Amino acid sequence: MSTYLKHMGGYTYKQLKGKIFYEIQKLFDKEMKRVNTFVAMGYEVRESKEKKEEGRKETAKGSRKKMLGRKRAGKEQQKESSKKQKVEEEKESEEVDEAELKKLLVIKKDEDIAIDAIPLATKLPVIIDYKLHKEGMLVHYQLIRADGSSKRYSSMIRMLQGIDREDLEALWRIVKAKYGDTRPENEFERVLYGDLKVMFEPDIKSDIWRMLQGYRVTIWKLIDSSGVHFVRFDNLHIFMLVEKRYPLTPINLSL
Template identity: 25%
Template structure:
């Protein structure tokens, strides 16, 4: 039974560990019932089922269709992109996040810089870098999240040959002589 279910239904041996015979038999019966009750598309039963579906009356069809006047529908583009206007460090319990605030009060929270990079495009990164530079032009970063954001963005936008990251990158791509 286990071999049959592995080959037919894609079960793995972990599914059967710790199970009693009657539990495995129940699983087998379900799989076997699915296999034996399979109905090919061109069978008689399928044709009867489609006939019944085609026999929907015009009245039923009218009840299913609801016409909505155009002025009642509010249409907004599917991919609306709002500009970043501010950011802050947001803490929830013991975790800290970067809270990105966009126009029209849309906010997003990111715990790692990599998640932020996946979601942002070049314009977002430019705007965030300008906001971070502006904030830290007069003050220094006070907590780890602020410092991390400052360092990561600075490494992206202002590469420094003395920075240890750039030194390591150089040795990774240039063979030592």
């Protein structure tokens, strides 16, 4: 949606950077409505020309009835004149259409083109399930979509880099429906549940914030595709949504 707004709505990266998902969606819906109700500038010109041409043809029909008694030479001369006038009018109409189309053309510079976004026309089907695969001491996340396709990710951060915000929210709904407010017993399920819960339902009384006391941020990275901050501390890391506030202390935030 951000890419569409930059290309079709004229918004810049700085204008969209601080907006939350629902603000972006509202701007996107507004731009889509404008595009769907767009009327080309040359449409009214062509319509007027067509009405004039229809009126002229009706007049010509009446005139031909009155000219039945005239000589064939006069008829042929009038036909040639009418044909020439019609060609000139069509040429003029084409020139007007071409001028109007040039006004509508917008040339985008190379630096304004985003190459890492998911095109709207190729958006993948929604996520409907997930699986965790243990391989030694590591766990792989497998996301399953509505069309039966799936993809594995070797870590949480790689998964967040490979999905968008809509996918992330769908995954949280699935996990939330499966476990509710009960922590999973399986250690890998517990890690996934914990990461998502910290993101979507931050609780100031949670042990995670107590564990962070006295530790400083060593890495802070924004994952644009899913709208998530990856924050690494001296002893652990967390994921935070861009629009939510989290109980980080000044000591935590000092680099």
